[in-house]
Structures are given as structure tokens and as C-alpha cells.
Amino acid sequence: MGVSNTDSDKTQEEEQQDLPKVVLFRPPPAFSLIGEESFASNKFQFLKTYDSQLPLDQYLPTHSHSIKAILSSAGAPVNADILQLLPEVGLVVTTSAGLNHVDIPECRRRGIKIANAGHVYSDDVADLAVGLLIDVLRKVSASDRYVRQGLWADKGNYPHGSKLGGKRTGIVGLGNIGYEVAKRLEAFGCAVSYNSRKKKPYVSYPFYHNVCELAANCDALIICCGLSDETRHMINKPVLSALGKEGFIVNIGRGDIIDEKEMVSCLMRGEIAGAGLDVFENEPNVRKEFFAMDNVVLSPHRAVFTPESLKDLSQLVVGNLEAFLSNKPLLSEYVDNK
Numbered sequence: 001m002g003v004s005n006t007d008s009d010k011t012q013e014e015e016q017q018d019l020p021k022v023v024l025f026r027p028p029p030a031f032s033l034i035g036e037e038s039f040a041s042n043k044f045q046f047l048k049t050y051d052s053q054l055p056l057d058q059y060l061p062t063h064s065h066s067i068k069a070i071l072s073s074a075g076a077p078v079n080a081d082i083l084q085l086l087p088e089v090g091l092v093v094t095t096s097a098g099l100n101h102v103d104i105p106e107c108r109r110r111g112i113k114i115a116n117a118g119h120v121y122s123d124d125v126a127d128l129a130v131g132l133l134i135d136v137l138r139k140v141s142a143s144d145r146y147v148r149q150g151l152w153a154d155k156g157n158y159p160h161g162s163k164l165g166g167k168r169t170g171i172v173g174l175g176n177i178g179y180e181v182a183k184r185l186e187a188f189g190c191a192v193s194y195n196s197r198k199k200k201p202y203v204s205y206p207f208y209h210n211v212c213e214l215a216a217n218c219d220a221l222i223i224c225c226g227l228s229d230e231t232r233h234m235i236n237k238p239v240l241s242a243l244g245k246e247g248f249i250v251n252i253g254r255g256d257i258i259d260e261k262e263m264v265s266c267l268m269r270g271e272i273a274g275a276g277l278d279v280f281e282n283e284p285n286v287r288k289e290f291f292a293m294d295n296v297v298l299s300p301h302r303a304v305f306t307p308e309s310l311k312d313l314s315q316l317v318v319g320n321l322e323a324f325l326s327n328k329p330l331l332s333e334y335v336d337n338k
């Protein structure tokens with residue numbers, strides 16, 4: 001009996017060895033948050049380069065013919081140097097909504113498909129965007145600190161915040177996430193307008209082709225777009241000046257979309273009223289200047305991480321990989337509709 005068990009285990013092991021490989025260069029945050037087993041499949045096997053001491057250019061060539069796909073995450077770059085070591089790769093799946101860590105032109109050139117987190121996180125990110133806006137307007141975190149420090153009894157009431165309803169809000173990037181933010185802000189009684197690469201035919205919100213003009217006509221700007229060469233530092237000094245000293249900014253996109261140095265100067269000089277930030281230029285390192293600002297709410301790039309959405313994400317990731325390996329359409333293929 002013992003012998004036949006060992007035999008069948010060995011066969012299973014051998015079968016596993018024959019499965020197509022999906023390579024990982026870094027464990028995606030979702031592995032530790034909901035368990036790597038949620039991403040398991042009997043159609044492929046993960047190959048984790050971080051389990052080996054070997055440098056990639058020695059490790060990958062020994063497996064390169066069985067590696068058919070890459071599983072990546074935000075901050076784990078998939079660049080031309082890596083792709084060059086993987087001649088058989090036909091798919092990059094990323095657990096993130098953002099794709100700024102993937103060399104999209106190189107994937108296009110090689111005919112490699114890309115799949116991202118699709119709509120999985122849109123509700124959570126939109127909730128956090130509105131949460132950050134309410135927090136900074138109504139001073140939720142700042143007054144929480146005030147109460148905890150025992151200052152209420154000593155110094156009296158904390159300064160009042162400002163009402164959300166009636167605010168003119170400007171969405172920068174009206175994709176899935178931006179649209180969910182817009183719907184929520186409308187429900188709160190805000191006026192919504194937006195800037196995007198193109199005017200969207202399916203919404204009646206006022207469209208501003210120029211982000212500076214949008215800022216000049218808003219009380220709060222919500223940054224929801226992806227990071228690209230075009231959007232890097234798109235929110236610069238002129239945009240912040242147009243937003244003005246009564247204006248608030250929320251960023252749930254990527255830190256580099258805002259010129260952070262300029263934003264810090266504007267906040268210090270009272271040239272904008274406050275900020276709610278989930279993303280930063282040099283995260284996880286955050287500029288110390290923010291720590292002393294009571295009109296800034298800071299969140300450690302957590303907008304997407306709820307266990308509910310991560311469960312959906314695991315199904316989407318496995319579904320994309322299995323679909324690709326059986327020549328079926330991907331569930332959330334990234335299509336660049338520039």
C-alpha cells in the first residue's frame with residue numbers, strides 16, 4: 001500500500017512538472033492577504049524566481065521553454081530585459097488595475113497579451129476616494145487625533161469642516177474607477193465634471209479637455225487616471241494654482257501623476273486647502289512634510305485591498321491564465337484604446 005501511494009504521489013509530481021509554468025518575480029500582495037492557494041489551478045504551475053538564489057539571467061534560461069505566462073503585480077516590473085529572457089511568454093497578467101509597471105509597447109511588439117484586474121477593484125477604490133474627500137473636508141482624521149490627544153476638554157471644539165454636498169468635483173480620468181467615483185459624488189449632491197483623454201459619449205457630465213480649466217472650475221479634483229508618460233506630473237503648479245486656496249485634491253491613481261514637491265509647497269503656503277492621498281511618488285517612503293499637516297489625510301496605498309475584492313481577483317487571475325492556456329478569450333484583456 002505504502003509503495004503504491006508513493007508511486008501515485010510521484011506520478012502527480014511528474015504531472016505537475018509537465019504543466020505550463022507561470023512565472024512570478026515577486027509574491028503579489030494578494031498571496032499573503034488571502035492565501036496563495038486561492039490562485040492555484042490544475043492547469044498551470046507557478047514558478048517563483050524569488051525561491052532561487054540564482055540571478056534571473058541564469059535561472060530563467062533553464063525553464064524558459066515551459067514558461068508561458070507572467071503573473072505580476074504593481075511594483076514588480078515587466079520590462080524588455082525580462083521579456084527577452086522569456087521567448088515563449090504570450091501573456092502578462094497583473095493583479096493590479098494600473099499597468100505602469102508593464103512595458104506595454106514591448107508586449108505589443110512581441111504579440112504578448114496583457115490582462116489586468118479589470119473592474120474588480122473599482123467599487124473599493126471609488127469608496128476610498130470619496131472617503132478621503134469626506135475625511136479631508138470634514139476633518140475626520142484630524143479631529144480624531146484631537147480627541148485622542150485629550151485636547152477637546154482643554155482647548156474646546158476642533159475647527160469645523162466643510163460640507164461635501166454642493167461641491168463642484170472634477171474627476172481626472174473617467175475610466176471604470178473614475179465613473180464609480182462620479183456616481184457616488186452625484187449621490188452626495190456634488191456637481192461632477194471631468195477630464196479624460198477623450199470625451200465619453202455615455203455621460204452628460206461637462207467635459208474639460210484641459211485639466212487646468214477643470215481645476216479652475218472645481219472645489220475638489222479627484223485623480224483617477226493611470227500613470228503614463230502623458231500623465232506623469234500632469235497635476236503641476238499651474239493646475240494646483242488653478243484649483244486655488246479653497247480647493248482640495250484626492251489621489252487614488254498613482255503618486256507620480258502629481259508633482260508632489262509642488263503640491264507640498266502649495267499646501268505649506270495655503271495655496272490649496274487640503275489633500276487626501278492613497279498614493280505617493282516614492283512610496284512606501286512618504287515626504288515628512290505631510291506628517292505635520294492636519295489638512296492632509298494619508299493612506300498607505302490601500303484602496304484596492306478588501307478581502308471581498310481579492311477573492312474576486314483570484315478568480316479573475318486564474319480565469320485569465322486558464323483561458324489563455326486553452327486558447328480562449330481572456331476575461332479582462334487590456335485593450336489600449338488611445
Ligand SMILES: O=CC(=O)O
Binds near residue numbers: 074095097117
Ligand atoms: O494600485 C493598485 C492597482 O493598480 O491595482
